[in-house]
Amino acid sequence: MMWRKIELKDDVAVDNAVKGKDTFTLPTGHAISDLLLTVRAKNESDHNAPNATEAKTVINSVSEIAIEAGSRTFKKYSADIALKWATYRDGIEPYTNLTQALGGTYPSGWQEVFIPINFSRPIGNDRVCALPAPLYKDGGLSLSLTYDFPVDDDSGQNAFLTGAANHRYDLYANILPHLHENTLSGLKVIEQTKKRQYTTKATGAEYLDMTIDQSGRQVMAYLIDAYKTGVREGALLEKLELLIGSNTIMENDWQAIQWENAANCNLEYQRRVDMKAQTTDDEYRCKVPNVQPFYQPYVTTSEDAVITNTGDKVTISGQTVDDQGMLFLNSEVIPCTAILDFNKDHSLRHLLSMAHDKIQIKVENKTASGTAEFHEMILAPAVY
C-alpha cells in the first residue's frame, strides 16, 4: 500500500486575464495529506520594481486560497498567510522567486511562489491527520483561488503582464494509500481559516472573540499577523493575552512570542529578491518589519550602494537607474507573525478545547492603522 504523489494541474493558465476566482473539483478517491500549489506570473516588459510603494508580488496577488466541501471550509487564507503557517511548520520559508527583472522566457522575469497546503503534521506519512476526501465526494470538494495580478501600471513597468497566459499555476497532491471508510471517518482534519481582521489603534486594549464550538473541535494554534509599512515588530500590537472566560491562559509581549516561535521552529528566515533600481535611492517595501538586509551588487555601478532601513522599508542608495543586485532579507523572527501554539510536540495531547462560553484574545495596541489578521488552526473530526 503506497503513498502517491499525483499531478492535478500542471502549468495551467488562470481563467481570467487579470482578476477573478478559479474553482475546480479535487479528486475524492483517496485521503489527501498535502496539496502543493505553485503560482507564477510574468513581469512586465521593462521590469516589476515599484519604488516607495507596495511591492507587486505574486504572493500579494493571491488573496484567497479556499478548500471547501458544501458548507464545510477546511482552508481559507491568503497566499501570504499560507506561507506564514508553512514557515512556522518547517522553520524555513517555502520557495519564492520575487524577481524584479523584465519578463522573458520562463523562468527569466517570472515571479513564482510555492505554497504547501498541509493537512498533515510535520512528522511525515501522517496517518492521523489528513483530509478524508472520499467522505466529501457528494459535497463537491473543491479548491478555489482568488487572484488579482496588478497589470498595466506605470507604462509597462512595476507590475505583471496582462493576459491569463502570463498568470499560471500547478497543483500536485500527496495522497494516502486506500483506507477503509471506518478509517477515513477516524481521520482528523487540520482546518486553517481566517477568523477576523482588525485595524490597530494608537493605544488601549481590546478583547477579540475567537471561535467557540461544541462539536469536539480543538484549537491547535492561533496565528496573528500585523503589518503596517515602515513599522517595526511589536510596535502595532505590543502584547497578546489569551483568555477563556475571564481566566488568562497565556500572555506575553509580541516580540517575546515571536522569539519563542523562532526557537520552536528552529527558524532560519532569509528571503532573497533580484532587484532592479528605479532611482538612485530605491525603496523596497519588503514586508519584513525587523529586516536585516544585505545587498549584493550585480553590476559595476552598484558596488558603492549603501543600505538603510526603516521598519520594512529598505532603501538602496548610491546606485544608478536600472542597476541590478540581490537583496538578502534576513529576519530573526517570522515577519509580522505571532503564533500561540498548543501543539509544539505534534502529539495533539495539549490542544485547546473550543467548548467554552468565550475564548478571547486581548490585544494591547501601540500604533494606529496597522492591519491585523487573526487566524485559527483547528483540529476537527472528519465529520461533525
Place this chain on the structure above:
Amino acid sequence: MVWPIEVIVDNNALGSGDSGDIDIKIPRTRAISQLILTIRNKNGSTSNTDDDGALETIVNSISEIKLQAGSRVIKEYSGQACRDWDIYREGRNPQFFNTQIAGSTYPTGWQEAVFPIKFGRGGIPYDEICALPAPLFKSLDLKIKYDFTVDTADGFVTGSHKYDLVGEFLPPRSEAQLKNMMIIEQRKKFDDTSAASGDKAYALTTVQGGSQRLRQVMVSCYETGIAEGVDITKAEFSTDSTTRMVNDWNRLQWENAADCRLKFLQTIDSVYLDDSSHILYTEIPNVQPQMVAQDAGTEDAYLSTAGDQVTVAGAAAGENVALALHSQVIPRCIFFDFDKDGSMRELIPQNLQDIELKLTHGGADGAIEIHEMRVAAP
C-alpha cells in the same frame, strides 16, 4: 549504556600516490551507527583556483567511497553523492572548509571535507533498529578511490592528503539482537547523460523473493552554467507499471527542501581571482551568492550568475574575495522519499515485477546519476 565514539584512523595519508585507492579494515567487534570520514589536502603553493573550469576540490577528488562485507556492497557512492544524501538527511551541508588560498601550515590553505557514512535513520538518534551489525560479517572494508590534481595554482601539493575515520558504535549486543538489525544500503544505480528532449525510463532494482525494501531514490543532474530543472524537467516513479509519484524537477526540490527543513550554505573562505572577470563553477545550479572583499582592490567587485557559474568582475588578478553561496534547494538533486517519518512502514518492496523511474530530459549534456537507498536484513 554510552554509545562509544572512537577514532579508527587519525590523520593518515590515503596512500603513497596522489591518486589511487585505499582499503581500510573496519572493526567488527560491535554494531556501527555511523562512520565519519574526514579528508583534507593542502592547496598548491600559489592557490587552488580555476577560472572558467571545474574546481579541484576535496569533494570532487573522491570518486568512490565503498563499504563492502565480502561480496556484499553496503555503501557505494562518490564523495559528492555521499554528501548529497546527508544534506537531505540532516537539512544542512556537511562540513566543508573550502578555500583557494596558497597552502601553508594546517589549516591555512588546506581544504577539508566530511563524508558521513550513516547506518541509522535521520531524526532518530541512537537508532537501534537500523545499524550495521558488523560482528555478523567475516570482513568489512571501506574502500576509497581518490584522484587529487597536483598543481601549484590549480590543484594540491603532492603527497599532502590526509584522512581521519571515526566510528560511533552501539553498546555490545547479542547475536540475536544483531540479526534483527536492518541495514540501510546506498548504491549508485545509473550514470547517464541527458538528451535535448524526450522521456527515458530507468529500471530500478528488483529482487524477486527478497525482503529488501526501497527507502529513497536520489537523482542528481549537473551541467555547468545550467540552472535547476533544465536538463531534467520532470520525474515519475512507478511500480508494476502504475505511476505512484510524479512531479516537476523544481517542485520536487522545493518539497524536498521543506521536508528536510533545508538550511543550505556553502562558504568559500577565500576565492583566489586569477582574472579580472573570474568565473567560478560552484556546482550549485541556482546559486544565490554574497561576496565580501578581502583585498583593497576588491571592494568594488561585483557578481553575476549563470546557472552555477558566478562571475566576479571588477577586481584584479591575484586578489581575493570570500563568498557565501546560498541555495533554496539541495543543489543538483531530487529525492523520492518513501519513509518521511522514519517508521519504515511505507517502504517499497523490491520483489515487484518492475520498479521504474522515468525522467523527462530537457537539455543535452547534463551528467545524471540515479542512486537507491534500501533497507535490507543482515
